[in-house]
Amino acid sequence: MTTEDAPAATPAAGSEPKEEPKTFSTEELFVVVVVVLPFCSVQMFPDGVNSVFLKPKEEADRLEEVYGKGQGIFENPEGRDIAMNAEKIKALLAANGLKEGATIVDLGAGTGLFLSSFAHMVGSEGKLYASEISEAFAELLRRKAAQDELVKSVTEIIVSPEDSLSIADGVADVVFICDVYHHLTYPVTVMRHVRRILKPEGKLVMIDFHRDDEKIWRKPKGWAYQHLRADQDTFRSEILSAGFTLVEEPEIDTLTENYIMIFSPNPPDAETSAPEAKSA
Ligand SMILES: C[S@@+](CC[C@H](N)C(=O)[O-])C[C@H]1O[C@@H](n2cnc3c(N)ncnc32)[C@H](O)[C@@H]1O
Secondary structure, eight states: OSSSSOOOSSOOTSSSSSOOOOOOHHHHHHIIIIIIIIHHHHSSSTOOOOTTTTTOGHHHHHHHHOOOTSSTTTTOTTTTTHHTTHHHHHHHHTTTTOOOEEEEEEETOOOTHHHHHHHHHHHTSSEEEEEEHHHHHHHHHHHHHHHHHHHHEEEEEEEEOOOOOOTTTTEEEEEEEEEEEEGGGSSHHHHHHHHEEEEEEEEEEEEEEOOOGGGOOOSSHHHHHHHHHSSSHHHHHHHHHHHEEEEEOOOOOTTTSSEEEEEEEOOSSSSSSSSOOOOO
């Protein structure tokens, strides 16, 4: 861990649903701050926000059963807006630099929902880095890549610690971060790595869930507020603070659960646009 940002684990202040201001007595405040709040954050992610993913490679089959195999949580088009809109998301990436000969980084590639498509889009002259913190997901990605000669030859599977990214400077045309940002334990630190690995004209395409129950169609009510530590405005500010400029917030008409933000990296010597974000 670096000292650049504190681990993110609980919803950030200011992004909860609006409610009427309420005053508390000193005794009530003591109970809320000293007794209730610490207990809530421990309850929410007692072993960290990635504990369900951080498994050894021997657990790859179990993760595939739950998340992969076309019908699991990440891959089932009936159960996930991203999977249902995969073709439109690929078209958006194609319009933002994902083309033959390009280098793309799929940061937090999970089960490899986009692995084969991205590899074929960059083709034999291109390069795909599929990055993970989970040895079990990395094993699934290796297996998936091994099924297709071209995918195998252009794909490099990277396993990095949660506060790092083992990819060289200035190589990426596109970095894709899909439903991963809210899982970043050290978001600003990782975004600084993303800025470092992007080419000057490269793009960061970030997709994440709306922190709004009304827009989340396949999760239990309350999931969005419990699972996502902050909303789009907070995440946008954090990314800007890591040295990015917002390019566009495109919409896909059939994508209701998620928002999309596209950023370009500021030049290395540019000032960061906001003070250090603290996201815990
Ligand atoms: C909800 S899954 C999304 C997987 C995939 N992007 C998709 O859309 O199907 C989040 C993934 O992010 C990975 N992850 C979390 N923090 C990460 C980090 N710092 N670097 C790389 N991957 C990370 C997790 O291991 C997990 O596979």
